[in-house]
Amino acid sequence: xxxxxxxxxxxxxxxxxxxxxxxxxxxxxxxxxxxxxxxxxxxxxxxxxxxxxxxxxxxxxxxxxxxxxxxxxxxxxxxxxxxxxxxxxxxxxxxxxxxxxxxxxxxxxxxxxxxxxxxxxxxxxxxxxxxxxxxxxxxxxxxxxxxxxxxxxxxxxxxxxxxxxxxxxxxxxxxxxxxxxxxxxxxxxxxxxxxxxxxxxxxxxxxxxxxxxxxxxxxxxxxxxxxxxxxxxxxxxxxxxxxxxxxxxxxxxxxxxxxxxxxxxxxxxxxxxxxxxxxxxxxxxxxxxxxxxxxxxxxxxxxxxxxxxxxxxxxxxxxxxxxxxxxxxxxxxxxxxxxxxxxxxxxxxxxxxxxxxxxxxxxxxxxxxxxxxxxxx
Numbered sequence: 001x002x003x004x005x006x007x008x009x010x011x012x013x014x015x016x017x018x019x020x021x022x023x024x025x026x027x028x029x030x031x032x033x034x035x036x037x038x039x040x041x042x043x044x045x046x047x048x049x050x051x052x053x054x055x056x057x058x059x060x061x062x063x064x065x066x067x068x069x070x071x072x073x074x075x076x077x078x079x080x081x082x083x084x085x086x087x088x089x090x091x092x093x094x095x096x097x098x099x100x101x102x103x104x105x106x107x108x109x110x111x112x113x114x115x116x117x118x119x120x121x122x123x124x125x126x127x128x129x130x131x132x133x134x135x136x137x138x139x140x141x142x143x144x145x146x147x148x149x150x151x152x153x154x155x156x157x158x159x160x161x162x163x164x165x166x167x168x169x170x171x172x173x174x175x176x177x178x179x180x181x182x183x184x185x186x187x188x189x190x191x192x193x194x195x196x197x198x199x200x201x202x203x204x205x206x207x208x209x210x211x212x213x214x215x216x217x218x219x220x221x222x223x224x225x226x227x228x229x230x231x232x233x234x235x236x237x238x239x240x241x242x243x244x245x246x247x248x249x250x251x252x253x254x255x256x257x258x259x260x261x262x263x264x265x266x267x268x269x270x271x272x273x274x275x276x277x278x279x280x281x282x283x284x285x286x287x288x289x290x291x292x293x294x295x296x297x298x299x300x301x302x303x304x305x306x307x308x309x310x311x312x313x314x315x316x317x318x319x320x321x322x323x324x325x326x327x328x329x330x331x332x333x334x335x336x337x338x339x340x341x342x343x344x345x346x347x348x349x350x351x352x353x354x355x356x357x358x359x360x361x362x363x364x365x366x367x368x369x370x371x372x373x374x375x376x377x
Contacts, residue, residue, distance in 0.1 A: 036263035039090040043067045047101060050086075050264075052116055053141060056134040061086075061112035063264075064146075065093060066101030072175060072367070073101045073142060073151040077135075077159030079181065081290035082276070082283065084111040087264040092352035095360030100152075100367075103142050108134060109286050115268040126286065128162070128293050135166050139173050150175040152367065157181040157322060157349065158290070161298050171308035176370045178363065180314045181349045184326040185299040189236065190216070192320035196240040212239050237321070244320045258353075300330065310338040312366040316347030316354060338369055 041048035045068040052059040063086040066073075074096075078084045086104035093102045106113040109126040142151055152175050155163025160179040167177045193216045200208045215236050259265055259273065275283045284291070313331055315324035324343070331341045342362045347354035351362075 032261060032263040039094060039263070041065060041067060041097070045069055047146075052112075055137050055141065056108065056130065058108065058113070058117040060108065060134070060138075061106040061116060063089065063104040064101065065089070065097055067098045069101060069146055071099055071101050073103060073146050073148050074154050074178075075103045075105065075139065075142060075151055077153065077155040077163050078104070078107065078110070079157030079159050080110065080287065081107070081158045081294065082110045082287045083158070084113075084272075085259075086111075087262050087266070087269045088258050088353070090262070090264065091258060092356040092359055095356060096363060099364065101146060103146075105138055107131060109290075111272045112266075112268045114272065114286070127289050128165075131162055131290070132166060132169070135162060136170060139166075139170070143173065152176045152178065154178040154180060154363075155182075156352070157183060158294060160322075161294060164300055164303060167309055168303055168307065174309045176310040176312065176367060177307075178312045178314060178366060179327075180351060180359075181319055181322045182313050182315070182327050182330075183294070183298065183300065183322050184330050185301065186295050188320075188322050188326065191323040191326060192240050192244065193236065195320065195323070196244050199244070208239075212236070215239060240320065244318070301333070305334045307334060307336040307339075309336065310370055311336040312339070312369075313341045314344060314351060314359070314362050314366075315341070316344050316349060316351040318346060318348040319351070321349040340366060340369065342366065 046066060047069045048065050050061070050063040052061055054060075076089070076093075078086075084104070084106040086106065089102065089104050096102070108114075108131065139151060139153075143149065150173055153163045153167060155161070155177070157180075160182045163177060163179065164182075167174050193212060197209050197212060200212075259269070311331070311334060313327050315322070315327050317324065328341060331339055342365065344351040344355050344358045344362055347358065352359045
C-alpha cells in the first residue's frame with residue numbers, strides 16, 4: 001500500500017473513531033439525563049444534597065438522600081479501604097429511600113474527599129484511630145443536621161470493621177447496626193481457598209488443588225502490608241472463583257457501565273477509580289495503614305461479645321471474600337438486644353449491588369424488628 005492510500009485509510013479510521021466517540025458521548029448524556037430524572041427526590045419533606053463539610057480539620061464529602069427527613073437515618077460506611085461509591089448509591093438505595101434517609105461519606109484518603117484535600121494530604125495521617133475519630137464527628141454532624149437522637153450504621157466490608165469498633169465505643173448514638181459482607185478476622189481468604197480446594201477434590205482436580213495451594217502458601221508468608229503482593233492476591237481470588245459459586249454476581253463490565261452511566265459520577269470519581277485500577281501502587285500507598293490493619297490486626301472476636309445495640313448481618317450466598325460461614329459462627333457467640341443473620345441468595349460480596357431488590361427486602365425485614373421493639377408499629 002502506497003503512502004497516500006495509507007494516509008487516506010488512517011484518516012477514515014480516525015474519522016470513524018471520532019464519529020463513534022461523539023455518538024457514544026451523546027448516547028451516554030441522554031442515558032444520564034434520563035437516570036437523573038428517575039432518581040430525583042421530589043417529595044415535600046425529601047432531601048437530596050451533596051457537598052463538603054469540615055470534619056477532622058479537612059473538607060469531607062457527603063451525599064444525603066431520602067423521601068422524608070423525619071425517617072430513620074442510615075449512615076453507609078463504604079468498603080475498600082478506599083472504595084466509596086456514592087455515585088451509584090441510587091442503584092441499591094432507591095428501594096429504601098421512602099422509609100430511610102441515607103448518608104454516604106467518602107472517608108479520608110478516598111474519592112472526592114481525597115481530591116478535595118490533595119495539597120494538604122499526608123499519607124501517614126490515615127490511621128484507624130483517625131478514621132474512627134472522624135467517624136464520631138460525622139455521626140454527630142448527621143444527628144444534628146437531620147435532628148436524630150440515634151442513627152443506624154451500615155458497614156460494608158472494610159466499613160464493617162470500623163463500624164463494629166465504633167458501635168462498641170458509642171452505643172448511645174446508635175439505633176442499630178447492619179454489617180454487610182461483615183469482616184470477622186484475617187482468615188477469610190484461607191476459608192475461601194479451602195472451600196475451593198474441597199470442591200475441586202470432589203472433581204478429582206489435583207492439578208488445580210496443587211496450583212491454588214502453592215499460590216496461597218506463598219501469599220500466606222506475608223507478615224505485614226509491605227510483604228503483600230496485590231497481584232498475587234487477585235490471582236488467588238481468580239483461581240479460587242473457578243470452584244466457588246457466583247450465581248448472580250455482577251461482572252466487572254456491568255459495574256463499569258453502572259458507574260459511567262450514573263448522573264452522579266463526576267471527574268473526581270472517575271480519577272479515583274482510575275487510580276484504583278491503573279495507579280494501583282499509589283492507591284496502595286495511600287491506604288497502606290488501613291489495609292495493614294484489615295489484613296493483619298483486626299479480629300472482631302477481640303472486641304467485647306456483648307453489644308448494647310441490635311446487631312444484624314447480611315451476606316450474599318456467594319460471598320467468599322468475607323465468607324458467610326464465619327459470620328454464621330460469630331453471631332452465635334455474641335449477646336445483643338436483638339440479633340439476626342440473613343442471606344441474599346446468589347449475591348456475592350457486594351450483595352447490595354448484585355441484587356438490590358433482595359438486599360432492600362433484607363434490610364427492611366431487619367430494621368422492622370427495631371421498630372417493633374420500640375413500639376413504633
